[in-house]
Structures are given as structure tokens and as C-alpha cells.
Amino acid sequence: MRPVTDDVDTEGFFSLAADGKLGVATCGACRAVLHPPTGICPACGAVDVVWRAVAPTGSLVTWTVVERQVNEAFPTPYTVVLVALDEVPEACLVGQLPGRHELVPGEPMVAHFDDDSVLPQWRRVDDRAASPHPPAGQTQGDGA
């Protein structure tokens, strides 16, 4: 499943990703962070979006392990993560880790860029601890 990469309000994210950079939209007039991206600044009304590259690191806000497949493009299991950027903590981005993971709230994450994808991808900083396929039911927090 491909993202639309030429929407006028979000294309800056994808063009920076193509250069291996993580982009955040900011207002060229008042410097407000525009996240989610908008073409007009909610704070000052300027139409002057500047996409700037930020450090590709963050911390884990929340996540879910998807067990029930709803779309053939995404075989289960996989883990969807929400990451707050270290450099712009008010900006969060979504990512996907293959398989099941035992994650810890706040744990450090790092973005990487693959040639075969137009999307930034996230992974755990300490991937040695990660077991991509622990048995179902042993994922942390499954006691709901």
C-alpha cells in the first residue's frame, strides 16, 4: 500500500524522506510547529511552510500489536508504534515494526530509510533485546 506523496500539504515529508531525512513542517513566519502538516499556520495565519529536517530519533508513546488481519497488504502479526520526536517532542509520528514486540513506554526509537520505501521506518534502538516473534499471548500488556 503506497502513500500519496504529492499532496500539497504533506509532499515535503516525503521529499525529505527520499533524501533520507525526517521532516517536520514549521511556519516560516512565526516558527510554530505545523503538525499534523497544514498549509496555513493555525497560530498566525501565514502561508509560509518550511519543511526542516530533524534528528531521526524519538521515544515510544504507545503501540499495538495487530493480530487480526484486516487488509491483505499487511499480514499479521505486526506492531504499530507512535513515536514522539526528541527534537520536537510535541510532534509524533507513526511507524511499523514487523512481528510482535515486547515494548516499554518511553523506550528510544530511531528512524531509518530504505531504498524500497518512500516512508521513513522506525526501529528500536536496542534491537538485540527484541524478539520479533514471541508467542501470541506473551506480548507485554496483553492482560486486557
Add this chain to the structure above:
Amino acid sequence: MTNWTAPTYPRDQCAIAGIGASDFSRASGRSVLTLAGQAARAALEDAGIAPSAVDGIVRCENDSVAHNDLAHVLDVDELTYWGSVPGGGAAPAAMIGQAVAAIAAGLARTVVVFRSLNGRSGERYGRGVAHGAEEVGGNGSLDELFMPYGLLTPGQMWAMMFRRHQTEFGTSGDALAAIALAFRARANANPAAQMADRTMTRDDYDDAPMISTPLRRSDFCLETDGACALVVTATDVARDGPHPLCTIRAVAQSAPRGMNPAVMFPALLRTSLTTQPSAGVARALYRRAGLGPGDIDVAQFYDCFTPTVLMQVEDYGFCAKGEGGPFIEEGSLDLDGVLPSNTAGGNLSEGYIHGMTHIAEGVRQIRGTSTSQVAGASTCLVTSGLPIVSSALVLTDGSEVVST
């Protein structure tokens, strides 16, 4: 300089005079217009009002039945007011608010508010809008930042929001089980509920397959073919009707700063994932109603997924933020609890008519005709969906209406 003063909210000036619904099923075999017509005619018969007398219709923007479609099958003399409210599950209480405003402004006298969908045999919201799509996003949807990572459904989003509640407050999954079990027990007493005959034990809850951790199938609402309709009139008109009076004390909507644009997933980018727009609705609603959480006898919470109930009991002030888990685990939402809730079974166990049946059940509680009646209930809180924007209302028995 202006000397204009905003009018006060028309408390209890309008009433829900009639309630009606189709059957709830997995395959209706009928068009959504037929279902809407059946529900609206049932509501009008309940109110003792001829269908031809309807002059106003409020619909949900997500409904495929248009105002003139329904007016046609009701054979109305002349429709003079119509409106629609966006937001899917967030719409029903706001739709009642539109009807109240129309009647208070003299735009209509008899307004039908309805929702109709073939939610199981037709379009299934739970599968996500990206089903079968090779390219997603654009046109302001912002879906391009979410769906290509496999974040596709509202259930997956609520799983992430609940996980955050667990992280911030140590909330146990036992709270979610208590919600699902309480509402199922109420559905078991309601012959019209899809789950009327399907009991649920804690083992049943735990044994349900994991869908998106930590949410199981038993945390997810039903998918339903059906329709529900309500008839709103001036209170003085409803007073002459066949039922005990059920007035609309107040209605409120809220879309707070920083709610974020688009339909669903950008809600995950907010500063807080555990305080919902419901908190803003609660402030406006209680102010307009002149009531507080301590005045509410029974509640119908929008429950597309169990965590929505957890966050709403906090946002509507029935306990402090973060204490929803213990509040619910002690049985507060049970029929003998401090806040009996979703007494017809809710979206989770009665049927998923996108929140409209919650209002109908609120009316039954005020009339004293619920299949899980709360003794002496004279106030009912009814909430509509979240997390994008939200709305809610308070129903009363009209005993505080000031005669003018």
C-alpha cells in the same frame, strides 16, 4: 457598541415525543431507506403524530439516506427544514441539538432525527476505508501518514489510546472486561438486542481472540443492519402525547483547540491521548443544563470500543482523570452501581446504529419503560462518539420546566 445579549439555552423547551427502530440484524435484506422509513414511522406512531405532519428532518452526514428521500417515504405534506451533522458516531446528540435549535427558532414544529445503515451486510466500518486500496491518502485526509504503516481501523487506534491510559495511570484490563460484561448483561434483558440470547462470562471475555493488543473481540462493538429514529417537538406539544414527558434539558458539542484535522488518525498526534473532546462537551453541557455529574441518575455512553467508556466516565466528571479503571472495576456501571450505564446493551451488545439507539434508551429510562429500568430515574446523560469531536445531551422528566 453592541447591546446584543446571547440568549440562554432553551432548557427543557423541547422534548423527544417518539422513539422508533427497525429490527437489528446482520443482513436486513432491505435498503437503508426502507429501514429509515420503518424506524421513522415507528417513532411517529409512538408519538401519536401522523407522518404527513413532519416538517423537519435532521440526518447524519454519513447516512446514505437524504432528507428528501425520507420525506418522500413518509409522504410528508411539506418539509420546511432540514440539516445534517457530520462526524458519524459523534453526530446523534448534536443532531438532536439541531432539531432543538430549529424548533426554538420557529423553523419547524415536528422534526425527525434518524440514522440508518446496513453496517454488517453493506459497508463495514470496522474493516477500515483502505480495504482494497493500492494508494492511500491525499485530499487533506492525512491518511498517507498513517495507513501505509498498517494503521487502518478505529479499533487499532483505540488500542493505542488505551495502552497510553495504562502507561499514564496503571489502568488494568479488568476495567474493560467490567464494561463489556455489564453491557452484555443489560442486552440479555433486552429482547430487541442483537446479543439478547448470548450471555458473556469473564472466561468468554478472556477467551475472545486478540484483535489489536490489548483489545480483544469482546472489546469491539457489533456490526448491525438497522435504523433508529426520534421525533422532537416543543415540550408543550409533547405534553399532550401518550407517554410520560421526556424533555431535552440541554445539548452540547465540542471541538477543542488542537483536536487536529481529518477524519480519524490525526487524533493520535494530540498532546493527550487520555483526555478526549468529551471533556469539553461535559463543561458546556453541564453549564447549559445547570446540572453536574452528581445529578445524573443513569447514563448511555457511546461505546464503539470499551476504552471509550473508560475515558468518558473521567471526562464527564464521574471520577478523577486516571481513576476510571478502579471506578468501573468496583461495579459502578452495573444496574445496582452508582452510575447504571448502557441499559439496553449499547453499541457493544444491543446494536451499532452509530449512537442513535443510546438516545432512544435514554428516553425509555425517563419514561420508566427500559428493560433494565433504573428506579426513579429523572435525568439521563447520553453521549455520542469520539475521539475527533463529540456531543452529548441530558434528558429529564421535565419536572424543572419553568412555565412561561
